[in-house]
Each structure stands twice: as C-alpha cells, then as structure tokens.
Amino acid sequence: MGPALEPEASEASPAASGARVAAPYVRAFLFITSLKLLLVPCYKSTDFEVHRNWLAVCSRPVSRWYVDATSEWTLDYPPLFGWFARLVSIAARRVDPGMLTLSSAPYDSPATTTFMRCSVIASDALLAAGAFAWTNGRGRQRQRAIATILVLLNPGLLLVDHVHFQYNGALFGLLSCALAAVRARRPVLAAALFSALVHAKHFAAVAIAVTAASFGPVVASGTFSAMLARLFPFGRGLSHAYWAPNAWALYNFTDKCLAAAARKLGVGATDAPKAHLVGGMAGHGGTGAQTHAVLPTITPGMTFALTALFSAPALAAHWRAALRVLSHATLCAFTFGWHVHEKASLMATIPLALALAADADSAGRAGEFWLLSTTSSYALSPLLFQPREWPIKILVLLIGAIVSRRVLETVVEDKARAEGVADADGGGEEWTLLRSTSHRAYVVYGLPALELYVSVGHRLVFGEDALEFLPLMLTSTYCAVGVVGVFAKQWIAYVREVFE
C-alpha cells in the first residue's frame, strides 16, 4: 500500500495544490498509523521492560542515569535518547505513575502497554516528517511515493518497532531530517554537503557542539566512563544469542560444521563440548564470551580492523553518493562488527531506501536493496516467535516484499526512461540483479521453504522442543548468505572503481 505513483505531469495542472499533492502521503501515514494501533496488544519482547526501566531511570536526575543498576536493564543508549525518555516520562507520570517505579522486577499494566506503544507510534511522526522533508520540492511526488513505501511502510521497521518494541523509527526520522536539512541549504551539492558534515571543519564543530550539549551534563556529573562502558559492550560475545545474519553467522556455522566433522572423525578438537552448540544459539540473553572450536577465535580488534579494511574502498571511491556509501559502510559494520544485533541491518537498508528515492543514479542498487531488505527483514522474524503473531509477521513480510519489488521496478523503469533506453525490459545493468533468476529463487523459493521448515517441518522431523537452535541457526545462516552476498557485490564494485 502506498500513495501515488502518479504521473508527474499532473503537477502541471493548476488544481494540484500543495494540500492535494500531499494527500496520498498523509493517507499513507494515516494507514500505517492505524495498522500500528491495531498491533498494540501484540507480543512484546523484553525490550519493552528495558525501555520502561529507562523511562523510570531517566525521570531521575541526570547523575543517576548511567549509574543506576536497580534493574538489570541498565541504560546503554547515548544521552540524547535519555533526554527523549525524560520527555516521555513527563506524560507517563500522568497516565500511570507505576510506570516510573525503579525496580528489578518487570512492571506492566494495560495503560502502560498502550501508553508506551503509543509513544513509539507518536515518535514515528519524526520518521514521516523526515521522509517528507527528504523528498520535498517541486516535481518530486514520485520520489516521495518511493520514500514512503520503502521507509514509512518498511516491514522490518514495523515488526521491530511496533511488535518487538523499539524506537528505531524516530532515530531514522532524525537521520532523514538531518539529511534533508543539509540538502535544503545547498540543493545541488546536497550529497557532497553530507560528506562535508562529517569531515569538514566547521561542520565538525557543529557536530562537536551538538555532542557537547548532549554529553555535557553526563561528563559534568562524573559518570562518563560508566556511560562508555555501557555504550560499547565488548564484554559480550562476538555474536548475539541469536546470530545476526552477517559474516560471523557464516563463520560460526562453518566452525560448528568443522567441529562436528572433527568429532565424527575423532581428530583433535576434543575440547569442544557438545553443549556449546546449544549454548551459543538457543534463547535470548545467553551472551557470554564465545569461543570457536576449530577456526581462530575472533577478538574485538579484529572486527574493527575488518570493518575499517572493507569499508575503505567505498569511502575512497565515492565522496558524492554519501548515502549509498553510508549504507555500504553500515552494511560493512553489520557484516563484520562485534556483537552485532540482527536489528542493526535496518541501519543499512533505510539509508539505501532514502538514496533510491533521492536520485536516479541509485537505481542500480534496486536489486541489491530488494535482496537485502527482504532477507534482513526475514531474519528479524525469529524475534516474533509466538504463534499468535505468526500470520501478522508473514503477511507483513510478504506484503512488504511484493510492494517494495513493484516500487523498485518503477525506479528502474524511470531510470531507463530518463536515459532514453527504448526497451525498458531489455536488460541494462539495473535489471540484472532485479531479474536474476538465482536471486529471485533465493528469495521466492528459498525463504518460504525455510519458513516452512522452521514453523512446521522442524517439529515434524525432530519433535517438540528438540534441537531448538537448529531453525534459528538455519535462518541466520541462510539470510547471512544473502546479506553477505549483497555486501560482497557492493564491495567488489567499489574496489574496481578504486583501481580504474
């Protein structure tokens, strides 16, 4: 569902006032908001209690934010989020004061659930505003429609924020607002300016000023080192309990297979206990340090180095297409980062979606985007493991995949038309990935087959409660193939550009 992919000629008619042009966008926002309201009673993860506790902590004086440890869910987001939570807590006090109690035991009530869900829904107004601003301007309805469908109606974001429970929408809203602000000042050099924001002096000064305003009170209260320890969790393992579908999922999987093979053959590796297989995978929260049985154990330093190494070509090749590079860099960090969460893939897909909406040059990325967003959205599905939410999750993912594919096809068609290619169906670089049979088979046949095994087949083969880690591991590994494949393709393209 989405707003107009109207022919832009319609703007020439005098009747197309500003309000009328924005109407489909407003309706799309109203639609997705209604859907979010309907999802309020759905299953919510422990992240709900985490955020509830942060709300309680942040309603206290700043000096206690990064020190308080009444609950095990201590604040591990930067202070700006703390300020946001503080704002929400003002309204929370009026709805249910119990919400703001500091306790180690979880607190919940119907009013609390509705209020906190609604706070996520309301904060998504920032996302809507960001996507709107990013595509603001004359003759940009088409771009706006694309941004709406790929960002505002993003299935991954919907499932993570409005079922699982997080505030990612607001954060991406901030990102797109910032991008739009940069572009509004110098529309022609928008992309270049964004690079400048990070690298140039006076923009860095602005960035530092913002940082100082946000971090200042925390530093002043003498809890800066406590905050740093919370923000960068090197105490945890290489992978999250449920492996994010990244390079390390493949690495872990290979390690498991090699270890199993070694045990079968009786070659060495006697120190790899069998329980290790389950311990690393089943359930949430088992985040102890992780060692590998056969392959070398990965250290935080190595993940940093790999991330830097693999993102270097892209940064060197493209100063201009900043968003695409940003997306590639976050994908790189996702692929090789330490203790990456599966939800972090949104950091790569959303900027790429904004890039696709913004300029025709990104059309070449349409196929990559579809593969990446479909795969990484599907990789989020184990988060919602309750049977009641199963149809919701499947429908959202299915509708999302189909709608985004249609939109991406129009993006590519537009590009082909703009370049005056007579035969839009005929191929061209843009179509190769979107039309590739192997990629399509990977998504269209592979993912449903995987889902069939995970939701039905596994239980039939092994019975209830047996080998619980296996479906999760298969999901991670299968999705990692797609995600790492997209990364590798982008990386090779950037390497080529550097050497050309």
Add this chain to the structure above:
Amino acid sequence: MLAAILASPRRSPNGDDASSSSSSSSIPRGVLPLVLGVALLIRVATSTHPHSGESAPPLYGDYEAQRHWMEITTSLPLREWYVHAPGKGNDMMYWGLDYPPLTAYQSYAYGKVIGAVDPETTALMSSRGHESYRSKLLMRLSVLLSDVVFVFPATLLFARAHYARESPARRTWAVALATLAPAQILIDHGHFQARSRPHWFPYDRYNGISLGLTVYAVAAIVADHELLGSALFALAMNHKQMSAYYAPAFFAYLLGRCLRRERPLLEIVKLGAVVIGVFATLWAPFYLSGGAGWTGVLTVLRRLVPLQRGLYEDYVANFWCATAPAFKWKRVLSVPTSARVATFATIAALLPSALRTIKTPTKDAFLWCLSCSAFAFFLFSFQVHEKSALLPLLPATLLSLRAPTLAARLPLAVCFSCYPLLERDGLSLAYVGVMGAFASVIGGGAPPPPSGGGGGGGEGEGEGERERRWWGRVDAVSAAAFVVAHAAAIFVPPPASLPHLHALAFTSSAFVYFAGAAAYCHARLWAETAAERAASRIFGETKERCRGDPDVLRRVGEKFAAAAAAGGEARDRRGARASTRARRKQHAE
C-alpha cells in the same frame, strides 16, 4: 490512497503509458492480491484485541458461546442439540443454541477439527470456560478462515459479475471497500466479552459466513444464475435468521423477473422448489433423528424466535430506541402488542421498495432494494441488536461504484453507532485503527471511469453535481457530530440521573444518519427504476417504428437529447444512462 495507487501509470515495454493508449484497462500488477492481503492483515491484527482482562465465571467470555456450541454439537446426538436438558450437559440458560441448523452444522464441523487438535476445547461439561492460548488461537483462526472462504471470493465474484463493464481499477477499489469495511471486522474479529451481557445476548461471530453466503447469492443472481442464487440465499437464511432482512428484496426481484418471462408460474414453481429443497435438506435431520418428527423441528423453531424479549434492549440506533426518550414505548405497549406494532411498521416500511422492485426488476434496483429492506427491518423491527446494522450496510458497500460516497461513509457510521458496545468490550483502540485504515485506503474516492467509453455517465457515476454538494454538507455535519460525541464521552461525565446519556447520544445521532441513508437508498431505487422504465418505453417505441432501419441508433440518440434538454440536470444524467441501455438492448437484438 488506493485510488492513487491504481492511478499510477503502467508502462508498456516501449515506454509509453499504457493508460493513454488503451483506455486504462490495466492496473499495477498484483494490486488485487495485495488488497486482500491487507484486508487479511487488518483482520488478524484486530483479533489480537484486547490483550487483557479475560472474562470471569459464570458465563465467561471470549468465544464461549461459539465454543460451547462446538462442545454440544460434537458431544451430543443431533436430536438433543436444541433441547433443554441440563442433566445431559445442554443447559439452554448457558449459551443455548439459538441459531438455525446451518450454524449448528458449522459448529459441528469446526468442533470436529478443533477437537482433533485440542480435545479439551470441546469436551462436554469440563470445557466450560476453557480459555487456553491454543484454543483461542484455533477459534480466531476459524473466524479468519470463514472470511477467507466466504467473504473474499464472494466479493470478487460479485465485482466481476456486476461491474463487468467497469475498469479493473474501479473494480479493485470496489473489492477493497467491501473487504475493508470496518464494522464486520470489528464484530467478527474483535474480542468480544460477555461479562457485561445479559445471559440471552445473541453471542455472535461468523457473521462473515452468512453475509458471505448472501454475497454469493447476490453474485449468482446478478450473473443470471437465479436458481443457484436462491439456493445460496436459503443457506444464508439457515445460518443466521437475521438474513431474513434481505428476504423481501430477493423475493421481489425474483418475482418481478418471473412475471416478465413467458411462463411465470413455472418459473416461480422452480424457484420455490429449490428454496424448499434447501430448507428440507437442512431441517430433515431434525425430523428424522430418533423419530422425533415435527416436534423435533418445532423445538428448533421455538429456539429461533425470541419473543420473550422486549421491544429493544440497550441502545440501538433504530426508531424505537431513538424515539424512546420522547415516547416511552415500553411503558405504553405490552410485549405482544409491541411485537405486533413493530411487525406492522416494518412491513409498511419495506413494502414500497419491494413493490417498486417487482414492477421494475433491474439488477441495480435489486441491490438498492436489499438495502431498503434491511433498513426497514433494522429501523422498525422487534428486538434489534446494534450489530444488525451490518445488514443494511452490506448492499451499500456492494453498490460502491454506483454510490461511492454512501459506500465510503456508511461503514464508518455503523461503527460509530456500535461504539458504546465496542468501548465496553475494550475495543476502542481497534475501533480507531480499523476505521483509520478503512478511511485512509478508501479516502480519495473511487478512481474515475475511463473517459470517452460508452459506460454511461461521467465521473462519479450515479451522483449528480447537486447530490455531491449535498454530501458535502452531510459530511460536515456528521464529522462535527462524530467529534462532539467522542469528545463528550471522554471529557464530560454523564449526570448521575442519566448514566447512559453518552450511549444515547451515539445511537440517536446514528439513527438520524441511518434514516437519511435509508431515504437515500429509496430515492436511488426510484431513480434507477424510473430511468429503466423510460428506457424500455422508448426502446419499445423505436423498435416498433424503425424495424430494420439502419439509422435507428442515431434517431434514438436525437430523441433522447431533446427529451433530456427539457428535463433538467438530474434527468439528463438518467436519460443518458437510459439511452445507453436502450442502445445496448438494440445492439443485442
């Protein structure tokens, strides 16, 4: 929003807009499955509401009646389904079965399947109040399945049959409107609880089945499969007795059609035989089972007619309830008298539209008559429940391409009229969500018909310029009433002497809207039949005069142009439609 998607250009391989070359016969691929996917998603999401407050003994809540019927039908022999026998586990005071046999058979079929998966759900006696996560999931799934099997395909078939000449974009919009209409979603999929109900409350789900069967029947009839249509409608009547709201319209249209055939009596006998056959098949088991004979049939019948109840309970947006503050019906009339008065009023209200349809049985007239007849029952009949507003609503949603404004507003008005009920059940949030989703998808109106086609009528077919101005005023007033009623319910506590003031405000304003909608349906029925009569008169005359004349089409057109110029704006439109119809008939000859 949907209109905008449907309007997006489809490009043919050579890069041209396909819409500009071939009268926009194509729409973006896969929109129809997406519409149904969204309709399903909204239903699933609604079924999660509300997440707290499971019901308490002794009557429990959440599907208890439906579950209990599955328990009874799968555990007891058929002859005891409707018999009050507390010793055997069938206590009529505890959600006794009070729907016709098809509902009982459906309970049996679903009960067998659910019992196979989760036997505790349907165990006799011991399952009372059984509410496990799994049983609720299964029950919700069964409601969902009913909509997928009955509502969705029936709506698609209807759209294909009745709107065959319309563009795919408009047909898709019509399907979206009918499948996303919020009232049935809330009532079937929302999580109703019985705590606040008197024990006799018609605990209702699976409206999708009887409404779906009705749509199947309508689809068959507009596709000229009249015998099949009457059989399907007989099934609908045997699922929920409320389907009888439509019976006068079915009767009037089919009778009118039969009277215009060569051997009317034979046609009538054929239809009657089909209907009686369906009824006999469904009721025979109760006659045969255990040699019960007619007493078995009468036991069931007695359960279906709740004459012991009053003229109205709670607050319903119908005539009796809305006028009650001014005229205390319950104090003046005894229960039997009020039943007779209500029946008389209902017949008086439905008679004009039925007679009109018998005289001029066109397909559009049939659909308008369905709405008129259901409105007559809803507004005037005895013992009406809030959710019976679903019945007049259904034909209005089917007529979405003839009266787009009514079809887009009436579903919201029905929800509004049920709000006091929904709020009590903790469905306020779902109410906002479902209505918002409907309004955003349907908002923006139907896609315009392709210009230049011979489809008769311009943009917004069936609604003239004046009519649209009227709708603008009605929208403004009703939106204001909507906001005021909700704001008052939230911010202004009712006075202690009138605790139900808000409920009354909701239902009374909804009654005004429904009365207006009923009048509108009648007006449209009259306009439709008048146009048809004019068309057939002129068709007859011209056929008589210009037999074999190749110039006939041109002359008919001129005649109409002259007639229309004299007839003012509204008649101009109808005249044009009549002219098209006459031309089509001529063409078919």
